[in-house]
Amino acid sequence: MEHQKQVELLQRCLELTAREEQYVTDDEFLVPVDKYVDRERFDAEVARFFKRSANVAAHSSELPEPGDFVTRTVVDTPVIIVRQKDGRASAFINVCRHRGATVELRERGRCRRFVCPYHAWAYETDGTLAVVRQPHGFPTLDRAKHGLVRLPCFESAGLVWVCPEPGAVPGAPDVPTRAILDELHGLGATDSVVFASTPHIWHANWKLLVDGGLESYHFRIAHRKTIAEFFPDNTSTYEFVGSHVRTVLPRRSILDLANQSKDEWRIRDHTHLVYQLAPNGIVLMQKGYFDLLITTPLAPDRTRVDLMAIVPHPGPDGFTAKSREFWEANHQFTKKTLDEDFTLAEQIQRGIASGANDRFRFAGFEGALTRWHQQLDSKLTAAYG
Ligand code: FES
Numbered sequence: 141m142e143h144q145k146q147v148e149l150l151q152r153c154l155e156l157t158a159r160e161e162q163y164v165t166d167d168e169f170l171v172p173v174d175k176y177v178d179r180e181r182f183d184a185e186v187a188r189f190f191k192r193s194a195n196v197a198a199h200s201s202e203l204p205e206p207g208d209f210v211t212r213t214v215v216d217t218p219v220i221i222v223r224q225k226d227g228r229a230s231a232f233i234n235v236c237r238h239r240g241a242t243v244e245l246r247e248r249g250r251c252r253r254f255v256c257p258y259h260a261w262a263y264e265t266d267g268t269l270a271v272v273r274q275p276h277g278f279p280t281l282d283r284a285k286h287g288l289v290r291l292p293c294f295e296s297a298g299l300v301w302v303c304p305e306p307g308a309v310p311g312a313p314d315v316p317t318r319a320i321l322d323e324l325h326g327l328g329a330t331d332s333v334v335f336a337s338t339p340h341i342w343h344a345n346w347k348l349l350v351d352g353g354l355e356s357y358h359f360r361i362a363h364r365k366t367i368a369e370f371f372p373d374n375t376s377t378y379e380f381v382g383s384h385v386r387t388v389l390p391r392r393s394i395l396d397l398a399n400q401s402k403d404e405w406r407i408r409d410h411t412h413l414v415y416q417l418a419p420n421g422i423v424l425m426q427k428g429y430f431d432l433l434i435t436t437p438l439a440p441d442r443t444r445v446d447l448m449a450i451v452p453h454p455g456p457d458g459f460t461a462k463s464r465e466f467w468e469a470n471h472q473f474t475k476k477t478l479d480e481d482f483t484l485a486e487q488i489q490r491g492i493a494s495g496a497n498d499r500f501r502f503a504g505f506e507g508a509l510t511r512w513h514q515q516l517d518s519k520l521t522a523a524y525g
């Protein structure tokens with residue numbers, strides 16, 4: 141992020157904090173609760189927002205060397221992501237072209253070729269079909285057309301993005317995504333490694349998990365046992381970059397900036413930044429590290445969340461016992477804080493089923509929620525009428 145932009149964002153937060161004011165951007169907005177439970181709506185959202193988009197699928201540090209791979213389910217497609225000899229990451233559907241077995245069963249590893257466990261067809265790491273056992277049985281097989289199916293894939297700011305539908309999007313970020321990734325790179329996100337990764341399935345609609353990250357009205361109350369003390373009450377700003385949202389949460393220490401030259405202002409020193417990376421990534425950026433959440437919608441009331449702690453590269457000798465202890469404690473604290481959010485989301489999901497509310501009410505200072513929901517609605521309308 142350019143220094144000028146950091147100053148602009150900090151200035152706005154400093155003024156709000158000093159005046160104990162909220163960032164009010166919208167009128168109240170009413171949202172029908174059906175959109176969190178309706179199966180048809182859910183299917184349309186998955187098709188429109190997730191299946192035909194690049195999704196955050198891995199962190200670059202999971203694939204340090206050529207031949208390093210991870211297997212993932214991106215939305216509902218089994219995928220291999222593998223580092224190529226030229227250093228680029230590629231993604232393929234993890235399905236054999238003979239009779240459809242899963243080619244690579246391991247979650248991660250390093251290999252020269254992927255060998256199918258059913259009849260041992262083998263694929264190069266660039267997807268090419270290399271070996272067909274007893275090929276005389278396949279006289280009409282055109283090997284050139286039977287490599288692993290390639291998926292659009294790109295990598296930037298330490299994030300590997302994959303679209304689970306072949307050819308649905310270009311294998312390069314669009315303009316807003318480029319801008320937000322450049323910003324993350326500029327904030328130092330790139331030279332880092334995954335310290336820990338914790339998966340959990342939450343019984344809540346995927347939008348409820350996003351909603352909680354788009355406002356700070358709940359901080360003082362819901363996070364009173366964890367992070368509330370670090371932040372002024374209900375003070376945050378937001379900005380949309382295409383479909384992505386950057387939320388700035390000033391820490392109390394932002395008031396110190398009033399006595400500092402603007403040349404010395406650094407946004408990571410006095411704020412937490414929350415990036416909602418459409419459609420499925422959330423980056424929680426703090427002073428010395430960040431967390432990456434990868435969300436996967438499973439059903440109208442079920443969402444998988446992979447919480448990854450991404451920390452500065454420890455150097456060739458790896459983590460010391462002391463640094464490991466520090467980052468582990470940090471990870472557990474983040475997990476505890478997010479559990480507060482996602483437990484509330486589960487309660488809300490149950491509450492919807494009770495019929496107590498037919499609409500939710502977003503306040504004027506919850507304008508990011510209003511705008512985000514309006515954006516989703518208009519995209520669905522454009523796609524399905
Ligand atoms: S299904 Fe993979 S080799 Fe037969």
Ligand SMILES: [Fe+2]
Nearest residue numbers: 352358363481
């Ligand atoms: Fe929260």
